[in-house]
Amino acid sequence: MARPKPLSGFPEFLPRERLIELEVLDTLRETFELHGFSNVETRAVEPLSQLSRKGDITKEVYTVSRLHADEHDKSELGLHFDLTVPLARWVLEHAGHLEFPFRRYQIQKVWRGERPQEGRYREFTQADIDIVGRGELAAHHDIEAPLVMLEALEKLHDRIGLPPVLMHVNNRKLSEGFYRGLGVEDTLSVLQIVDKYDKIGADATVELLGSELGLDTDTARRCVALASIHSLDTGFVDQVRALGVSDPLLDEGLSELVTLIEEANRRVPGRIIADLSIARGLDYYTGAVYETQLVGHESMGSISSGGRYDSLASDGKSTYPGVGISLGVTRLIAPLIAAGEFSVTRSVPTCVVVAVDSEETRETAMDVAAALRARGVSCEVAPKADKYGKQIRYADRRGIPYVWFGGPIGEVKDIRSGDQQPADANIWMPSRDDLRPGVHAAE
Amino acid sequence: MARPKPLSGFPEFLPRERLIELEVLDTLRETFELHGFSNVETRAVEPLSQLSRKGDITKEVYTVSRLHADEHDKSELGLHFDLTVPLARWVLEHAGHLEFPFRRYQIQKVWRGERPQEGRYREFTQADIDIVGRGELAAHHDIEAPLVMLEALEKLHDRIGLPPVLMHVNNRKLSEGFYRGLGVEDTLSVLQIVDKYDKIGADATVELLGSELGLDTDTARRCVALASIHSLDTGFVDQVRALGVSDPLLDEGLSELVTLIEEANRRVPGRIIADLSIARGLDYYTGAVYETQLVGHESMGSISSGGRYDSLASDGKSTYPGVGISLGVTRLIAPLIAAGEFSVTRSVPTCVVVAVDSEETRETAMDVAAALRARGVSCEVAPKADKYGKQIRYADRRGIPYVWFGGPIGEVKDIRSGDQQPADANIWMPSRDDLRPGVHAAE
Numbered sequence: 001m002a003r004p005k006p007l008s009g010f011p012e013f014l015p016r017e018r019l020i021e022l023e024v025l026d027t028l029r030e031t032f033e034l035h036g037f038s039n040v041e042t043r044a045v046e047p048l049s050q051l052s053r054k055g056d057i058t059k060e061v062y063t064v065s066r067l068h069a070d071e072h073d074k075s076e077l078g079l080h081f082d083l084t085v086p087l088a089r090w091v092l093e094h095a096g097h098l099e100f101p102f103r104r105y106q107i108q109k110v111w112r113g114e115r116p117q118e119g120r121y122r123e124f125t126q127a128d129i130d131i132v133g134r135g136e137l138a139a140h141h142d143i144e145a146p147l148v149m150l151e152a153l154e155k156l157h158d159r160i161g162l163p164p165v166l167m168h169v170n171n172r173k174l175s176e177g178f179y180r181g182l183g184v185e186d187t188l189s190v191l192q193i194v195d196k197y198d199k200i201g202a203d204a205t206v207e208l209l210g211s212e213l214g215l216d217t218d219t220a221r222r223c224v225a226l227a228s229i230h231s232l233d234t235g236f237v238d239q240v241r242a243l244g245v246s247d248p249l250l251d252e253g254l255s256e257l258v259t260l261i262e263e264a265n266r267r268v269p270g271r272i273i274a275d276l277s278i279a280r281g282l283d284y285y286t287g288a289v290y291e292t293q294l295v296g297h298e299s300m301g302s303i304s305s306g307g308r309y310d311s312l313a314s315d316g317k318s319t320y321p322g323v324g325i326s327l328g329v330t331r332l333i334a335p336l337i338a339a340g341e342f343s344v345t346r347s348v349p350t351c352v353v354v355a356v357d358s359e360e361t362r363e364t365a366m367d368v369a370a371a372l373r374a375r376g377v378s379c380e381v382a383p384k385a386d387k388y389g390k391q392i393r394y395a396d397r398r399g400i401p402y403v404w405f406g407g408p409i410g411e412v413k414d415i416r417s418g419d420q421q422p423a424d425a426n427i428w429m430p431s432r433d434d435l436r437p438g439v440h441a442a443e
Numbered sequence: 444m445a446r447p448k449p450l451s452g453f454p455e456f457l458p459r460e461r462l463i464e465l466e467v468l469d470t471l472r473e474t475f476e477l478h479g480f481s482n483v484e485t486r487a488v489e490p491l492s493q494l495s496r497k498g499d500i501t502k503e504v505y506t507v508s509r510l511h512a513d514e515h516d517k518s519e520l521g522l523h524f525d526l527t528v529p530l531a532r533w534v535l536e537h538a539g540h541l542e543f544p545f546r547r548y549q550i551q552k553v554w555r556g557e558r559p560q561e562g563r564y565r566e567f568t569q570a571d572i573d574i575v576g577r578g579e580l581a582a583h584h585d586i587e588a589p590l591v592m593l594e595a596l597e598k599l600h601d602r603i604g605l606p607p608v609l610m611h612v613n614n615r616k617l618s619e620g621f622y623r624g625l626g627v628e629d630t631l632s633v634l635q636i637v638d639k640y641d642k643i644g645a646d647a648t649v650e651l652l653g654s655e656l657g658l659d660t661d662t663a664r665r666c667v668a669l670a671s672i673h674s675l676d677t678g679f680v681d682q683v684r685a686l687g688v689s690d691p692l693l694d695e696g697l698s699e700l701v702t703l704i705e706e707a708n709r710r711v712p713g714r715i716i717a718d719l720s721i722a723r724g725l726d727y728y729t730g731a732v733y734e735t736q737l738v739g740h741e742s743m744g745s746i747s748s749g750g751r752y753d754s755l756a757s758d759g760k761s762t763y764p765g766v767g768i769s770l771g772v773t774r775l776i777a778p779l780i781a782a783g784e785f786s787v788t789r790s791v792p793t794c795v796v797v798a799v800d801s802e803e804t805r806e807t808a809m810d811v812a813a814a815l816r817a818r819g820v821s822c823e824v825a826p827k828a829d830k831y832g833k834q835i836r837y838a839d840r841r842g843i844p845y846v847w848f849g850g851p852i853g854e855v856k857d858i859r860s861g862d863q864q865p866a867d868a869n870i871w872m873p874s875r876d877d878l879r880p881g882v883h884a885a886e
Contacts, residue, residue, distance in 0.1 A: 003758055004493075004536045007486065007520075012533065014540050015481035015547070022482060034816045036793035036823035038458035039465060043450065043566055044487070044552065048510075050447075061510045064522065066556035067491075067503075077450075078510065090455065093447045097457050099840050101826050103791075104458070109487065113509035123486050138826055140805060263806075267813070315446055348546075350479035362583060363706075370710070373477045380479035383544050383581055397542050 009114060009122030011330060016347040017337050021125075023160055023439045024333055025107060028127045031152035032105035035144075037129055040104045042086035044111075048076040050089055060112040062122075079111035083128040083326065088313040091132055091320055100134040100320075101141065107329070121330055130324030132312055137321040142288040142308045143260045149304055149325045150268040153292070160342060161441020162332075165303070167292045168230075168275035169260055172285050172307070174253025175276065178226050178240070181247030182219050188283060189213055190223055195279040197227045227277040233265065234258050236274040253287075260288060286310040290325055294332070303332045345438040346399030349378045351430050352412070353395040354404045356385040364407045371408055371425035377435065379404075401434050452557060452565030454773060459790040460780050464568075466603055466882045467776055468550060471570045474595035475548035478587075480572055483547045485529035487554075491519040493532055503555040505565075522554035526571040526769065531756040534575055534763055543577040543763075544584065550772070564773055573767030575755055580764040585731040585751045586703045592747055592768045593711040596735070603785060604884020605775075608746070610735045611673075611718035612703055615728050615750070617696025618719065621669050621683070624690030625662050631726060632656055633666055638722035640670045670720040676708070677701045679717040696730075703731060729753040733768055737775070746775045788881040789842030792821045794873050795855070796838040797847040799828040807850045814851055814868035820878065822847075844877050 006012070013021055029039070051061050062079040080086045083106045091098070107127040114120045129148055131141045146167060156162035175194075179187040193212060197205045202224050209220035222243050229239045237254055257274055264272035280289040287308030294303055306325030313320045336342065352372055354365040362381065369379040380400075382391045388405070392415055395403050404425070405411045412428060413420040429435075449455070456464055472482070494504050504521040523529050526549045534541070550570040557563045572591055574584045589610060599605035618637075622630040636655060640648045645667050652663035665686050672682045680697055700717055707715035723732040730751030737746055749768030756763045779785065795815055797808040805824065812822040823843075825834045831848070835858055838846050847868070848854045855871060856863040872878075 003538075004532050006536065007488070007490075010486035010488065012486055012537075013484070014537060015483060018482050018484065033792035034819070034821050036791055036821055038791050039461050040458060041456070041461065043453035043455055044554070045450070045453065045566070047450075062507050063510050064505050064507055064554075067506050067521070068556070079507065089447050093449065094455075094457060095446075099790075103823070111487070111507075123488070140802075141826070144824075263809075266806075267809075347542075348479055348481050349476035359583075363709075366706075366710075376477070378477050378479055380546070381587075383584070 007122075008116035009120055011121060011124070011334050013337070014347075016344050019344050019347070019437050020160070020337055020342050020439050021329070021333060024156060024162075024329060025125075025127070027155050027159060028107065028152050028327070028329075029105070031148065031155060032127075032129055035103070035148045035151075037103040037105040037148075040087075040090065040106050041108055042080070042083070042090050042106070044079055044109075045077040046080050046086060046089060048078045050085060051078045051081065060114055062111050062113045081110055081112045083108060083110065083126055084130075084312075084324065087128070087130060087132075087324075088320075092313050092315050095134070095315070095318070095320075100132065101137055102132045103129070104132070105129045119335075121334075124328065124330035124334075126326055127329050128306075128324055128326040130312075130322050132320050132322040134318050134320055137323065139256055139287070140259075142256065142323050143263050145306065145323045145325050146260070146272075146288070146290045147264060147267050149290075149292075149306075149327060150264065150271050152327075153304070154268050154271065160439040162294075162336075163297060163341075164295045165271055165292050166295055167264070167272045167290055167304070168278050169257065169264075169272060169288060169290050170274070170276050170278040171253040171257045171260075171288050173249050173287055174240070174257055175226065175279065177247040177250030177253050178243075178245050179223065181245040181250055182222060184213075184215065184219065184223075186213060190215075191279045194223055194227045194277070197224060197277055202228065227279075230273055230275040230277070232270070232273050234261055234274070236261075236276065240276070256288060280305065280307055284309045284311070288323065297336075300331070300335060303328055340442055343440050343442045344399075345433075345440075346401070347437075348380075348398045348400065349437060350380045350395075350398065350400045351377050351434060351436075352379045352402040352404050353391065353400050354379055354381045355388060355391045356382045358385045361385075365404075368404055368408050368410065368425045372404075372428075375426075375429065377430060399437075402430060450565075451559035452563055454564060454567070454777050456780070457790075459787050462787050462790070462880050463603070463780055463785050463882050464772070464776060467599060467605075467772060468568075468570070470598050470602060471550065471595050471770065471772075472548070474591065474598060475570075475572055478546070478591045478594075480546045480548040480591075483530075483533065483549050484551055485523070485526070485533050485549070487522055487552075488520040489523050489529060489532060491521045493528060494521045494524065503557055505554045505556045524553055524555045526551060526553065526569055527573075527755075527767065530571070530573060530575075530767075531763075535756050535758050538577070538758070538761070538763075543575065544580055545575045546572070547575070548572045562778075564777075567771065567773035567777075570770040570772050571749075571767055573755075573765050575763050575765040577761050577763055580766065582699055582730070583702075585699060585766050586706050588749065588766045588768050589703070589715075589731070589733045590707060590710050592733075592735075592749075592770060593707065593714050595770075596747070597711050597714065603882040605737075605779075606740060606784075607738045608714055608735050609738055610707070610715045610733055610747070611721045612700065612707075612715060612731060612733050613717070613719050613721040614696040614700045614703075614731050616692050616730055617683070617700055618669065618722065620690040620693030620696050621686075621688050622666065624688040624693055625665060627656075627658065627662065627666075629656060633658075634722045637666055637670045637720070640667060640720055645671070670722075673716055673718040673720070675713070675716050677704055677717070679704075679719065683719070699731060723748065723750055727752045727754070731766065740779075743774070743778060746771055783885055786883050786885045787842075788876075788883075789844070790880075791823075791841045791843065792880060793823045793838075793841065793843045794820050794877060794879075795822045795845040795847050796834065796843050797822055797824045798831060798834045799825045801828045804828075808847075811847055811849075811851050811853065811868045815847075815871075818869075818872065820873060842880075845873060 289307035292304035732750035734745040735747035
């Protein structure tokens, strides 16, 4: 068989790269669990009818069918393209077994049947947190969800040198209240046009608001002026007030956004900005909305987005409001890994290679390894009773820092320094930094 | 929307059940990494041509296609049905970046387009370890791989009360050498018929060996006699010798099996049995073969199987021999969970609910939670400034053991005992058992 070629859009990592991804996933899990989020996994497939509810995305769905399906098995299934549609279905299905507000995190692959194209992923990992209520969900959760994600991203910044982030936040109530205060009725359409402001500029947006929605120039200019407001602190409030619009929903939105900015600056300073151009095109958001940029890598687009939705799902009896934020794990780290932004201290979990003198004493080497493993030290027994030099090279090629010689009372060599010391396999421990592979920002 | 119904064959866990699965997955990962296995994930899809190489399994493949595929995108893809076919492809694709022998573990979902039927999974998680060589791979790895899996299963026995296992092992060289020593040429066909011995009995097997392969009765009886041999120690050697057959390959197989049994009894006593009826129908095994039963749950079939294969893959220049063993995680735990074999101390990661006196002091409660989290204690701030009784019930319904009252210098109540003590959020720690949800055998 010839050497297989990669499939466009289906990224795969080498072991060394996977160590970086694992470090990211472990940090996410740790943070989410510290905040009381329960892990959930949903099946990879949903009925096509579920997946096509958001009209627009239908074209990107991968359908799944049995190669030899028979007449009785014409169930139409597709691979999930996000973790929100499955969550909505799962919550309805299991609501009777859940306590609300229900906090869940979910880290899974999702699939999109995109046209093959540079930088487009057809399979990628997402990490989502959501807090779902039954009937009601307090507004303070709209502050909590983005703070949890910011905390995770900040840990990644501290631990492995992920570039810092800047989360751009807005509130749908603020924008909708503002438009309403201006006498505009179809606020969603305004939102969707203003969403293009970043790309097409102020004048074109004003024109579009006039030609498409019939807004007069003054009204359109004020809509665009609103979208141009941003501030790292609560200064945005005065700028909004200066536009001379008032509406109770606007006040509610302003107040919620103020609390979010204040709380974020208290908990994770300098990582959030009120940015009233953030609209999030999707129609289900009803309050806070979030988009996150990696500082210095803004061209990557938003790496973590989400918001408040007043109806994740409804089963006739109850409506389930929620707030959530999603991190595009693959989208975030695959380009950084490819660009060599991280270094890993070694490519394997192994900390110690136990050398083998001769095949007859392999069992002794296995005893040494068992003693070290019993205390959490990852070991391999050398695969062959080669000359010591070759066994040391086996370790060196993998970046394994230590080689053990002799029995449980033997000697351990740090192959980086050449330092070799007597050691007891029931006592010896490597330094904390050497115990596990370490991920760091590349120099 | 009406309450959705589960999809047959696609099991999903509730948060409490997922905690059990996570404990299993964490223990597997810990064990595999302690033995120096690197984690790899492969994409969920493979070209259909790859998946259909093992003729027989083709019918169970799920195909994947873009809902709106265009002319240029007629790639034929299917979901992987195991982790061995992807490994073979991945090793060939990335061989230039790997060091051999290469040790990898892989824990992922796999899919099989089975007819919907009780107890058949269409999506399930497998955990595989393999050691892959380039050109050659020493026989001692055939002992290592099953011992690593046994160690993981023994940890699960000790930690969460997974029933003990008994691994049934044989060696293809032993059987094939024996058949060869009897003058049989088509040893694979004998193996495949003898594989039915457990189901159809000795007489029917002898008859089949005669009618299908033309073996004389004495030869057929000795083939069946071989399959009936099993021993917890190395007693099987004398029983084989007593059948009066000799062949160099038989000697090699006997010797390898003796070493495996001896080593396993030394490292994980009482969990292995030489069972010469184990054949593993698949034609690619060439040495040691393993099947594992859960004691008291033998009707589940083998929960962990594998063996030695001399050619996982070949790219013309090099051949890649390997040895591996796979654990059917879902297959193992889903029935045990459904049968109530495990109990979990709580359904959420949360250890402490920080009570909220009034919405005005929510920020103080958030400070308490932040202080506790900084030292690894999972917290939630109560969602509502209800009466304390209601906030305690919020914790109680989730099995959360502690409720915190007041600020960072406050009081913490163990709601199980009712005991309430002054505590400092920068110092206080729960007991080790309470820190994380615990999984145990049900009483």
